[in-house]
Amino acid sequence: MNDSMTTPAVILCRPQLGENIGAAARAMNNFGLTDLRLVAPRDPWPNEKAYAMAVTARPILDEAKLYDTLHDALADLNVVYATTARDRGITKEIITPVEAAKRLRKARPGDKTGLLFGNERAGLENDDVSLADCVITIPTAEFASLNLGQAVLLCCYEYFKAEDDTPRARVEHGPMHRKPTREELFQLFEHLEGELTRSGFLFPPDKVGHMTRAIRATVHRAKLTYQEVQTLRGMIVALAKGKHRVVKD
Known part of the structure; x- marks a missing residue:
């Protein structure tokens, strides 16, 4: 990764459950992302259930930024990819998490990037998606909708894997x-x-x-x-x- 490149911010738009916010923070922590942004969470913040779920990722919750509107949460970002499982009827390029990770890794030096996620009940609204550069859809076998924490985990993992040099296979030797x-x-x-x-x-x-x-x-x-x-x-x-x-x- 370029020295001047920052890892993507993870923006949770109107999240409902503290457990899912904690799970998102935990996923971020596992794969090296630190900038968590919460837009109008349903329950009061800080949230005890979020901290209980986050475990060792509690510092990410401590530093999480709280916003009243999505516009404010995205204001300083140069590139934003929105995740949604449904056809929104908006002319937007649709990419996979793998392709999104590649593009984020190739962002111009100094650009700040973000991954935008909707809430557990209805996901992102059309107006939310319209603020993003393109849409990430996670391929699934049948039911397209994923738990919020799972969606964040998959996107964070693909971002990490895109520049990870861990051998694809190895044998541990004592x-x-x-x-x-x-x-x-x-x-x-x-x-x-x-x-x-x-x-x-x-x-x-x-x-x-x-x-x-x-x-x-x-x-x-x-x-x-x-x-x-x-x-x-x-x-x-x-x-x-x-x-x-x-x-x-």
């Missing part, structure tokens, strides 16, 4: 699950190939080289950990010696 050294792999190869030779598996002699290389390639593709190498060597020993455990009923 001390015994480190990668083996080459020497430890060589010992595995020597052990396995020795027993396969003694068992008669590596035969005839003119194919031993090809078979050995295929076995080693298989081991490499498995990307074994040190612990797995040691386990395999134990298995080889047990099979070679014909060791049997007596299992008692």
Whole structure:
């Protein structure tokens, strides 16, 4: 993210339930957004239920800004995307949360941006949507309307993910699950190939080289950990010696 770029403000327009305000703050906190703006909330503010739901995101509620009108809440923003699940009959570009996140990340240096959400009962009114640059609609399988906290969570997550460099997949390794050294792999190869030779598996002699290389390639593709190498060597020993455990009923 550009040093001069601020994270999007989250504007909740006429929210009704303190629990949903708290859930929105929690979602913001999880994904690095801090500017929460409340427009004419139904219940008095501060709200105990919002704080109970926010848990560790309470500082966001402490700093939340309260506005009487949506115009005031949006006044200092350069780019605003409104979320709605319904066709409002207004000529507006409709984008997904993924596309919105990409565009917000590419905002011009110095631009202040915002994500606008309606209330739990009816969402945003047409006049509210008319103040935004475009509309975000979250794709769903059937029922299009989402809980307010869920909608904020999804949009905040996509914004975070758009510039997140967390590996798409990884394996957590403890001390015994480190990668083996080459020497430890060589010992595995020597052990396995020795027993396969003694068992008669590596035969005839003119194919031993090809078979050995295929076995080693298989081991490499498995990307074994040190612990797995040691386990395999134990298995080889047990099979070679014909060791049997007596299992008692």
